[in-house]
Amino acid sequence: xxxxxxxxxxxxxxxxxxxxxxxxxxxxxxxxxxxxxxxxxxxxxxxxxxxxxxxxxxxxxxxxxxxxxxxxxxxxxxxxxxxxxxxxxxxxxxxxxxxxxxxxxxxxxxxxxxxxxxxxxxxxxxxxxxxxxxxxxxxxxxxxxxxxxxxxxxxxxxxxxxxxxxxxxxxxxxxxxxxxxxxxxxxxxxxxxx
Numbered sequence: 001x002x003x004x005x006x007x008x009x010x011x012x013x014x015x016x017x018x019x020x021x022x023x024x025x026x027x028x029x030x031x032x033x034x035x036x037x038x039x040x041x042x043x044x045x046x047x048x049x050x051x052x053x054x055x056x057x058x059x060x061x062x063x064x065x066x067x068x069x070x071x072x073x074x075x076x077x078x079x080x081x082x083x084x085x086x087x088x089x090x091x092x093x094x095x096x097x098x099x100x101x102x103x104x105x106x107x108x109x110x111x112x113x114x115x116x117x118x119x120x121x122x123x124x125x126x127x128x129x130x131x132x133x134x135x136x137x138x139x140x141x142x143x144x145x146x147x148x149x150x151x152x153x154x155x156x157x158x159x160x161x162x163x164x165x166x167x168x169x170x171x172x173x174x175x176x177x178x179x180x181x182x183x184x185x186x187x188x189x190x191x192x193x194x
Contacts, residue, residue, distance in 0.1 A: 001133040008183050009125065010147065014154040018117045020108070021158040027104065028159035035104060040155040042108025047122070048148030050112050054122035055140040058131050079124050081185065088181035108155075122147075 015021070020043045028036040112118045130143050 001129055005186070006125075006129040008186070009129070010150055012183055013117070013121045013125075014150050015157070019111065019115050020118070020151070020155050023108075023111070024155040024159040033159060036159040037156070039104035039108045040152050040159060042105040043112065043155045044148040044152035045105075046109040046112025046148075047118065047151035048144045049109070050118055050122040051126060051144040051147045052140065054119075054126040055130065055144065058123070058126050059140075075124075075127065077128065077189075079120055084181040084185045088177050 024036055024039055024043070027039050125147065126140075126143075130140065134140065134143070
């Protein structure tokens with residue numbers, strides 16, 4: 001597995017603005033860091049579940065139709081290039097005001113099952129980086145756990161440093177977007193080359 005490309009993809013997908021990070025930042029601003037920690041943990045559990053489900057789904061697909069592995073890899077690379085384009089072209093953050101919720105943990109878990117970025121992230125990371133190189137259920141479990149932990153870290157960092165990130169992204173949005181898009185393109189092409 002191209003570890004550097006894997007980590008780049010995970011970092012960029014997890015730490016760039018998306019529903020989880022924007023909500024974590026908004027919740028921290030509105031309810032405080034202590035209440036937002038449960039949301040961050042819920043995101044991690046949700047990422048863990050999505051990645052595990054994507055692993056099982058992809059295993060079933062590749063065992064039923066072995067020729068599907070290459071198209072899934074191409075789909076993953078295509079999605080990474082699409083993300084690079086969207087990051088490069090994005091102009092403003094999506095700072096929607098969030099409604100008051102009583103249980104951030106379960107809301108965060110459920111959010112992962114309707115979060116297109118999270119679902120496509122799970123499918124892409126599993127099909128492109130995990131299944132072609134690993135074939136044990138234990139490795140799928142470990143990768144899912146790792147991605148869940150990254151989910152917690154990314155949302156927690158956005159909630160902890162939300163105002164700092166928000167100010168920096170507004171001030172340096174274009175250079176940040178160019179660097180993130182370039183790193184995603186590099187990751188996508190390194191998958192095709194390997």
